[in-house]
Amino acid sequence: MSTHQMMALHADTAGGGDSDARQQAPAILEVDNLSVNFGPLRAVDGVSLTVREGDIYALAGESGCGKSTLAYSLLGMVPPPGVVSTGQITFRGHTLTGMDRRKLDQIRGAEISMVFQAAMNAFNPVITIGTQVEHVLQAHPDSFPTAREGREYFEYLLRLVRLDPEVVWKGYESRLSGGMKQRVAIALGLLLRPSVLVLDEPTTALDILNQRLVIDILNDLHETLGVTIIFITHDLALVAELANRVAVMYAGRLVETGTIDEIFYDERRHPYVSALIRAVPSVTADTELIKPIPGRVPSLAELPPGCRFAPRCAQAIDICQSVDPPLLLDAAEHGVACHVVNAGLSEKGLLK
Numbered sequence: 365m366s367t368h369q370m371m372a373l374h375a376d377t378a379g380g381g382d383s384d385a386r387q388q389a390p391a392i393l394e395v396d397n398l399s400v401n402f403g404p405l406r407a408v409d410g411v412s413l414t415v416r417e418g419d420i421y422a423l424a425g426e427s428g429c430g431k432s433t434l435a436y437s438l439l440g441m442v443p444p445p446g447v448v449s450t451g452q453i454t455f456r457g458h459t460l461t462g463m464d465r466r467k468l469d470q471i472r473g474a475e476i477s478m479v480f481q482a483a484m485n486a487f488n489p490v491i492t493i494g495t496q497v498e499h500v501l502q503a504h505p506d507s508f509p510t511a512r513e514g515r516e517y518f519e520y521l522l523r524l525v526r527l528d529p530e531v532v533w534k535g536y537e538s539r540l541s542g543g544m545k546q547r548v549a550i551a552l553g554l555l556l557r558p559s560v561l562v563l564d565e566p567t568t569a570l571d572i573l574n575q576r577l578v579i580d581i582l583n584d585l586h587e588t589l590g591v592t593i594i595f596i597t598h599d600l601a602l603v604a605e606l607a608n609r610v611a612v613m614y615a616g617r618l619v620e621t622g623t624i625d626e627i628f629y630d631e632r633r634h635p636y637v638s639a640l641i642r643a644v645p646s647v648t649a650d651t652e653l654i655k656p657i658p659g660r661v662p663s664l665a666e667l668p669p670g671c672r673f674a675p676r677c678a679q680a681i682d683i684c685q686s687v688d689p690p691l692l693l694d695a696a697e698h699g700v701a702c703h704v705v706n707a708g709l710s711e712k713g714l715l716k
């Protein structure tokens with residue numbers, strides 16, 4: 365699929381809706397100068413971003429750039445030995461970083477819920493899906509007036525993800541296809557009626573028909589339940605189809621944040637993002653037009669001193685070799701971390 369096709373599709377199908385209206389929506393999750401370390405390695409480095417109520421927000425980037433670590437930190441679930449080394453995360457004004465376990469447990473699942481990349485293996489194979497749902501409801505007795513209402517709500521969710529509750533409730537994980545498991549995992553993630561659903565690579569392990577189905581279902585869920593969605597992906601075509609806002613990461617740093625239109629159409633664009641767009645495979649266009657990005661993502665153990673993308677960047681100038689560029693926002697909150705791209709606008713005072 366070419367970028368133009370992605371754009372055309374986006375115009376028809378994207379869950380983003382009116383980006384101006386979304387711009388005005390209140391912040392639901394705010395990440396401020398967040399860093400996460402695994403020992404001396406900084407997997408997430410000084411990341412700041414704002415997710416607004418009703419967003420479908422993509423965290424995008426190549427493997428190892430820190431997007432899963434960032435997403436896990438949104439739920440206070442950085443895997444050991446990782447630690448939050450700087451910054452904070454607030455959810456509707458409550459600071460999550462450093463929050464005590466009991467309070468965090470109340471928010472997790474019920475306010476912010478995650479569907480893991482390993483969702484395919486997230487179920488207990490020896491008990492039915494229905495029993496697993498009952499266990500979740502028992503662990504959260506305040507979430508519904510009665511267990512029966514909880515069960516009925518799950519059945520409603522199963523219908524929203526286009527599954528037959530009769531079949532799924534009594535079924536075992538082994539009887540579900542990969543696509544069905546992913547949809548059951550999404551329904552389970554929504555069981556406690558969270559305001560934010562975080563999905564790690566929601567379509568990666570699926571064939572193309574199931575990918576399409578999951579995209580349609582996520583758009584439906586966003587519209588029907590009004591849930592804010594954050595998803596992790598390495599797939600720009602998925603970003604264009606599903607998201608209204610995106611943050612692109614590179615080697616632990618945020619290199620660009622903005623609306624879909626800003627990321628794909630704005631002339632002010634990070635050279636890495638331009639390179640990623642050129643690298644999107646096209647189904648119909650000549651494959652010779654695809655331009656892989658030369659070089660490799662640097663190891664976190666051997667980061668270059670200046671801009672982390674500089675060794676692969678055709679536009680790099682002297683300062684890029686020595687000074688890590690800050691992410692500068694324009695009035696519309698479109699942020700780019702690039703000395704070259706920001707130079708003119710900075711001089712005119714057009715950046716925050």
Ligand SMILES: Nc1ncnc2c1ncn2[C@@H]1O[C@H](COP(=O)(O)OP(=O)(O)OP(=O)(O)O)[C@@H](O)[C@H]1O
Pocket residue numbers: 402405407425426427428429430431432433434443444445446598664
């Ligand atoms: N459990 C861990 N122990 C040590 N280092 C880790 C751990 N998890 C992540 N890291 C480090 O953090 C970096 C970023 O990993 P992360 O999983 O967040 O990236 P990602 O962009 O989500 O990649 P992928 O798409 O492959 O999951 C890794 O390259 C690794 O150096």
